[in-house]
Amino acid sequence: xxxxxxxxxxxxxxxxxxxxxxxRLGEVRRSDKPELADFQCNGxxxxxxxxxRSPREIAGEIAAALKAHALVLSAEVAGPGFINxxxxxxxxxxxxxxxxxDAMAGGEKAAAPERITLDFGGPNVxxxxxxxxxxxAVIGDTLQRLFxxxxxxxxxxxxxxxxxxxxxxxxxxxxxxQPSLIYFDSGFTGPYPAESPxxxxxxxxxxxxxxxxxxxxxxxxxxxxxxxxxxxxxxxxFRALLTHFINVSVASLKQDYAFLNVxxxxxxxxxxxxxxxxxxxxxxxxxxxxxxxxGAWIVPLAREGEHIPVEKNGEITYKNAxxxxxxxxxxxxxxxxTTDLATILDRVEHMGPAPxxxxxxxxxxxxxxxVQVFRAAEKLDLMPEDRLEHIGFGTVNGTDGxxxxxxxxxxxRLADLNSMALEEAFRKIDAAGKLPEDMSAExxxxxxxxxxxxxxxxxxxxxxxxxNYVFDLDRFTSFEGKTGPYLLYAAVRVKSVLRKAAEAGHxxxxxxxxxxxxxxxxxxxxxxxxxxxxxxxKRMPHILCEHLYSLAQAFSAFYGALPIASEAxxxxxASRLALADAVRYQLETGLDLLGITVPERM
RNA sequence: GACUCCGUAGCUCAGCUGGAUAGAGCGCUCGCCUUCUAAGCGAGUGGUCGCAGGUUCAAAUCCUGCCGGGGUCACCA
Numbered sequence: 294x295x296x297x298x299x300x301x302x303x304x305x306x307x308x309x310x311x312x313x314x315x316x317r318l319g320e321v322r323r324s325d326k327p328e329l330a331d332f333q334c335n336g337x338x339x340x341x342x343x344x345x346r347s348p349r350e351i352a353g354e355i356a357a358a359l360k361a362h363a364l365v366l367s368a369e370v371a372g373p374g375f376i377n378x379x380x381x382x383x384x385x386x387x388x389x390x391x392x393x394x395d396a397m398a399g400g401e402k403a404a405a406p407e408r409i410t411l412d413f414g415g416p417n418v419x420x421x422x423x424x425x426x427x428x429x430a431v432i433g434d435t436l437q438r439l440f441x442x443x444x445x446x447x448x449x450x451x452x453x454x455x456x457x458x459x460x461x462x463x464x465x466x467x468x469x470x471q472p473s474l475i476y477f478d479s480g481f482t483g484p485y486p487a488e489s490p491x492x493x494x495x496x497x498x499x500x501x502x503x504x505x506x507x508x509x510x511x512x513x514x515x516x517x518x519x520x521x522x523x524x525x526x527x528x529x530x531f532r533a534l535l536t537h538f539i540n541v542s543v544a545s546l547k548q549d550y551a552f553l554n555v556x557x558x559x560x561x562x563x564x565x566x567x568x569x570x571x572x573x574x575x576x577x578x579x580x581x582x583x584x585x586x587x588g589a590w591i592v593p594l595a596r597e598g599e600h601i602p603v604e605k606n607g608e609i610t611y612k613n614a615x616x617x618x619x620x621x622x623x624x625x626x627x628x629x630x631t632t633d634l635a636t637i638l639d640r641v642e643h644m645g646p647a648p649x650x651x652x653x654x655x656x657x658x659x660x661x662x663x664v665q666v667f668r669a670a671e672k673l674d675l676m677p678e679d680r681l682e683h684i685g686f687g688t689v690n691g692t693d694g695x696x697x698x699x700x701x702x703x704x705x706r707l708a709d710l711n712s713m714a715l716e717e718a719f720r721k722i723d724a725a726g727k728l729p730e731d732m733s734a735e736x737x738x739x740x741x742x743x744x745x746x747x748x749x750x751x752x753x754x755x756x757x758x759x760x761n762y763v764f765d766l767d768r769f770t771s772f773e774g775k776t777g778p779y780l781l782y783a784a785v786r787v788k789s790v791l792r793k794a795a796e797a798g799h800x801x802x803x804x805x806x807x808x809x810x811x812x813x814x815x816x817x818x819x820x821x822x823x824x825x826x827x828x829x830x831k832r833m834p835h836i837l838c839e840h841l842y843s844l845a846q847a848f849s850a851f852y853g854a855l856p857i858a859s860e861a862x863x864x865x866x867a868s869r870l871a872l873a874d875a876v877r878y879q880l881e882t883g884l885d886l887l888g889i890t891v892p893e894r895m
Numbered sequence: 896g897a898c899u900c901c902g903u904a905g906c907u908c909a910g911c912u913g914g915a916u917a918g919a920g921c922g923c924u925c926g927c928c929u930u931c932u933a934a935g936c937g938a939g940u941g942g943u944c945g946c947a948g949g950u951u952c953a954a955a956u957c958c959u960g961c962c963g964g965g966g967u968c969a970c971c972a
Contacts, residue, residue: 615898694965
């Protein structure tokens, strides 16, 4: 059975069509005014002008048609032409039962599923992930779960940054510290040691050292640039180091991701498409798309009306500029424009069936970069621009509204953020003192971890993706308000009620709603499918967050208003237990899509 | 300068393919645990939807201009 909203929309749409109007006018949604109606349809007002009739008159006819529908208890015209609908208790009862038995907990598959390559995470080798990486990881992973749930075929790839200047910094800095390492002996032909000469801590130390030196000293920077170019050109010792750097880094990255329940199908990186770069460059040159400019090779991308040169004080600047992509820099090296294009080539031509779409979950500040890459990809007929999609997101700010920093002013590492959240979860759990006495240390630690992850993931996902948000750990780990821990608590409480009932021999049975709190709960359950599809269509996980939060609230209100397991009347008790079970099922299903798991007790 | 995102309650934010009295959380004020987890629930408080025009029966929502803030603008990614 489809959702009530969908059934009613179809019925209203048919009624509009019967009047010679568009079916889409029949869209029915939850009422803004629960005291007036369960659902409403506003199409009559929109239709009035085209139909040349008064909106109330049209609404009257639609309402009359809807009254005949089996689900509808009443259909009334209000105000300028709103159609207010009430559905019957029987319809709500049947819907609740359907949700409880449904394979998707009341959700529905996407109408046009796609094969999607999802590129997110994007950590850099040797640079520990920082708080900025949280968003890509959490949003990307949630989209991955959501897309799969709705029927899309997803291949996720973390796309390591392992090909750029940072590798040159690491190589040269390591050379300064340990010049005798075999990797720097250009006469050595291998094989190189299997053991890495550096640890993750070494890398985390070497990179900022080199980066700071390079910023202050142009010659030092040149050395790094040169080293990258040599590595990219295939110098064996440098490539062996690269492999060590990647392996050491990936092991560390996996720990941070695992804490957050984030996973990837592929751990490919920029360096994996090394062998495709010459081909990409050749294709651009062969098509006459690449031009030489100042010792570099670029692909101009500006379109009509863009990129108008303006000369000022002898310097040329561009009005409305869409800069070209840099295919090869003046030192012969390639940057992330070129590796991104080679990666598209790889994904489209070398990795099994070509994806229908490639989706990148990357900081909004990269928006122009992706416009450039997408245009360039289309020019080469790799993939049409409209099948390439950048899902941008805002930055994570501190409570001062500026980009999040540690107390010392440095960038906060993701690993440290994870530990802070875990500590805070332990603190809040201790302060509440609500965990059962018999809970083992392991279970307690598991609960703390789940609370920490719920806090981090939910607080990130509940914000509109595109805007910046203020990170406030204390607020996010709170059990009060619109937080992950509140949702966890609500879900655990449903489970607890169901468990206690089962222990007492009470099972869920046929649903028969009658009370307001029961009706409100089922109406909320009914909105799951629309929330999922909306979240997928807009790539906005906060739509799902809102739904789940409202569901948890509706359950809490229901729980407060009516006895469930303790209801004396057996039929009512069985019905309410079934309702509770439907809520548990949908809540757990939805939270799982957010990467949040619910403990048995807390 | 160009492009882009944002400006809604004291704070943090939803709502923006136009529709009824603009919502939520926090905060603050009340009330509710001898029954299922009170980490909860109920009630109240609080808004010139940045400003000015325009389109419309109807604008937080669409259009134009302005003001304020963030971001980006070819050799780091």
